[in-house]
Amino acid sequence: MNAWLIRIEPDLRNRSASQDLRDIVAIHQRVMTLVPDGLGRDPRQRAGVLFRIDQEPTGPVVLVQTTLQPDPSRLPPRYGHVDTRDIGPLLKAIHPGMRVRYRLAANPSKRAITGPHAGKVVPLSGPDVEAWWIKRAETHGLALEQMHTHPQPSMIGKAKPIRHAVTRFDGTAVVRDVDLVRAAVLGGIGRGKSFGCGLLSLAAAR
Known part of the structure; x- marks a missing residue:
């Protein structure tokens, strides 16, 4: 690994x-x-x-x-x-039940189904941002204990018309599924991975 x-x-x-x-x-x-x-x-x-x-x-x-x-x-x-x-x-030391500190800068977003932005990816806001991470954490094998959200400056491209809304998530969690957690660390979480989003950092919680 x-x-x-x-x-x-x-x-x-x-x-x-x-x-x-x-x-x-x-x-x-x-x-x-x-x-x-x-x-x-x-x-x-x-x-x-x-x-x-x-x-x-x-x-x-x-x-x-x-x-x-x-x-x-x-x-x-x-x-x-x-x-x-x-x-x-x-990564090899991760085990079920392990308490970890995490940090993730992500692009909480969804594809709009209706309205003026139907079919486009739009950033989430308010409580939907925290709900996005709670759901993604569970999907990727983490049970959240603490969560702090920090809006970050948008990722803006000049050479290409790129603009990603970014939120940083910090806190503690418990590992429920080792394989899912390792895959999340190695593969990233959410959209915008080419442009500063998706990197999940973990450290053992003391």
């Missing part, structure tokens, strides 16, 4: 890094350079690439997860501080 987590603290003085952070399409293209070329159709899915931008007190942090071994040396010189961690042991 192979998976790696790359933590990138971009140096905002670096032109490439600062420009990337203004365009979610540019960030997607940048994180894809961490995995091998020539992966054929849907290289993101084949390499298991997911990413999330966390806003920390020291500045933005880009977390990238891959199922193919990444090569951080392919980032531009002085792009930022990079740490790479093998999370395979964490």
